[in-house]
Amino acid sequence: MTERIGHFLAGARQEGRSSRIGPVYCPATGELIAEVAFADEFEVDEVVGAAHAAAAEWRDSPLGERVEILLRFRDLLVKHRDELAGLITRENGKLVSDARGEISRGIESVEFASGLSTHLLGSFSEQVARSIDAYSVRQPLGAVVAITPANFPAMVPLWMLPNALACGNAVILKPSEKDPSAPIRLAELLDEAGLPAGVLNVVNGDHFTAAALLSHPGVDAVSFVGSTPVARSVYENATATGKRVQALGGAKNHLLVLPDADLDAAAEAAISAGYGAAGERCMAVSVVVPVGGVENELVAEMERRSKAVVVGDPMDPHSELGPLITGAHRARVASYVDRASGEGARVVLDGREHLGSAAGSGGFYLGPSLIDGATPEMAVYRDEIFGPVLSLVHASSYDDALDLVNANPFGNGAVLFTSSGRWARAFQHDVRVGMLGINVSIPVPPGHFSFGGWKGSLFGDLHMYGPDGVRFYTRGKTVMTRW
Numbered sequence: 001m002t003e004r005i006g007h008f009l010a011g012a013r014q015e016g017r018s019s020r021i022g023p024v025y026c027p028a029t030g031e032l033i034a035e036v037a038f039a040d041e042f043e044v045d046e047v048v049g050a051a052h053a054a055a056a057e058w059r060d061s062p063l064g065e066r067v068e069i070l071l072r073f074r075d076l077l078v079k080h081r082d083e084l085a086g087l088i089t090r091e092n093g094k095l096v097s098d099a100r101g102e103i104s105r106g107i108e109s110v111e112f113a114s115g116l117s118t119h120l121l122g123s124f125s126e127q128v129a130r131s132i133d134a135y136s137v138r139q140p141l142g143a144v145v146a147i148t149p150a151n152f153p154a155m156v157p158l159w160m161l162p163n164a165l166a167c168g169n170a171v172i173l174k175p176s177e178k179d180p181s182a183p184i185r186l187a188e189l190l191d192e193a194g195l196p197a198g199v200l201n202v203v204n205g206d207h208f209t210a211a212a213l214l215s216h217p218g219v220d221a222v223s224f225v226g227s228t229p230v231a232r233s234v235y236e237n238a239t240a241t242g243k244r245v246q247a248l249g250g251a252k253n254h255l256l257v258l259p260d261a262d263l264d265a266a267a268e269a270a271i272s273a274g275y276g277a278a279g280e281r282c283m284a285v286s287v288v289v290p291v292g293g294v295e296n297e298l299v300a301e302m303e304r305r306s307k308a309v310v311v312g313d314p315m316d317p318h319s320e321l322g323p324l325i326t327g328a329h330r331a332r333v334a335s336y337v338d339r340a341s342g343e344g345a346r347v348v349l350d351g352r353e354h355l356g357s358a359a360g361s362g363g364f365y366l367g368p369s370l371i372d373g374a375t376p377e378m379a380v381y382r383d384e385i386f387g388p389v390l391s392l393v394h395a396s397s398y399d400d401a402l403d404l405v406n407a408n409p410f411g412n413g414a415v416l417f418t419s420s421g422r423w424a425r426a427f428q429h430d431v432r433v434g435m436l437g438i439n440v441s442i443p444v445p446p447g448h449f450s451f452g453g454w455k456g457s458l459f460g461d462l463h464m465y466g467p468d469g470v471r472f473y474t475r476g477k478t479v480m481t482r483w
Contacts, residue, residue: 028323
């Protein structure tokens with residue numbers, strides 16, 4: 001009998017009343033392994049009401065009690081890291097080593113939020129007028145919604161939950177319907193850590209469920225991570241009803257290689273950042289830009305390294321590239337290889353022909369693809385592919401390469417490989433992206449910074465987790481007193 005995955009409401013798993021369900025597959029085998037319940041608008045209405053009731057009590061809990069719960073939750077995450085990683089790999093398909101790393105990055109956000117006493121410090125000014133003092137405080141919003149993607153089913157919820165809960169809000173988490181087990185397990189661990197029932201609820205569903213949450217008048221704020229078209233729609237629809245919104249969208253991250261760079265290091269960074277997690281991450285490098293005559297040597301080295309990537313079972317410690325999350329997504333990603341060839345680029349390596357032991361497994365595997373001679377007009381450059389496809393766009397100068405990055409409608413991340421402090425300084429000053437690396441392949445900020453891009457990669461004023469997360473999940477209030 002196929003497993004049935006429901007919701008986590010009022011501190012316990014519940015099957016859900018709606019008759020609508022969705023499939024959950026094992027990407028490594030292509031097998032249907034579960035069915036997940038899709039909440040309808042009536043269930044959404046109930047859970048929003050319950051969250052508001054829980055938030056009214058939770059906001060009055062002492063800061064120290066909230067911190068104690070987060071510290072216990074942090075210890076439980078460490079204890080259950082392998083269990084969570086197994087759930088992620090089973091439903092998402094990423095390498096189990098990547099899944100463990102996902103939990104580790106999420107733990108950073110829990111540790112940051114555990115410093116709540118410091119993060120919520122206000123300010124005080126005495127005698128701003130005769131016998132009048134002024135001070136400021138930050139207070140929770142109420143019931144907030146977190147809508148998270150399939151590619152990081154634990155880490156992205158952990159970007160949102162710790163700060164939202166620590167600041168005194170109740171949270172309704174709507175994870176991806178493609179890999180719902182890890183988010184529910186996170187909720188169970190928070191319950192075990194002592195979080196009061198109803199303060200965190202996990203509601204599974206599809207875009208109809210998400211739309212019901214976005215339009216509900218009882219929702220005070222929305223955090224979202226996904227593609228740019230959906231992020232834009234979430235932002236426009238939710239803000240139209242007065243909600244606070246942070247919506248992180250897609251990316252087209254460039255890696256620039258200057259003539260003075262260490263080409264071995266640059267090639268290795270491009271391969272690991274482009275093909276790691278099967279390219280299904282918004283900080284994946286998808287465009288490599290060799291500058292000023294290094295293209296032939298760089299392409300040759302990238303081809304050699306791409307051919308050496310081991311495609312296989314994500315539970316096998318020798319595998320370096322696992323399957324994509326669904327068969328439909330695999331077909332979409334693979335189509336860009338044909339389109340690139342048809343538009344005039346050179347297919348150096350076709351991932352459909354580089355499957356190794358994964359061939360014939362029935363899983364949603366696609367090996368690394370390397371496309372040389374792409375141009376900004378081509379679909380392989382223009383679109384966010386979200387898979388293991390690396391394209392190279394040649395630039396004759398640093399200025400041309402910088403213009404390429406800055407003209408792109410996405411602004412999530414960019415990387416420069418160079419041995420020159422002068423060019424590194426110029427790049428960090430002039431590039432129009434939210435996160436950048438100098439000789440670093442994936443510049444994802446640690447938990448005490450904040451994550452977010454510019455341009456079409458972010459809708460809203462505040463980034464995710466870290467200090468911006470605290471600001472997003474609270475409202476400022478200024479008080480003036482005379483006694």
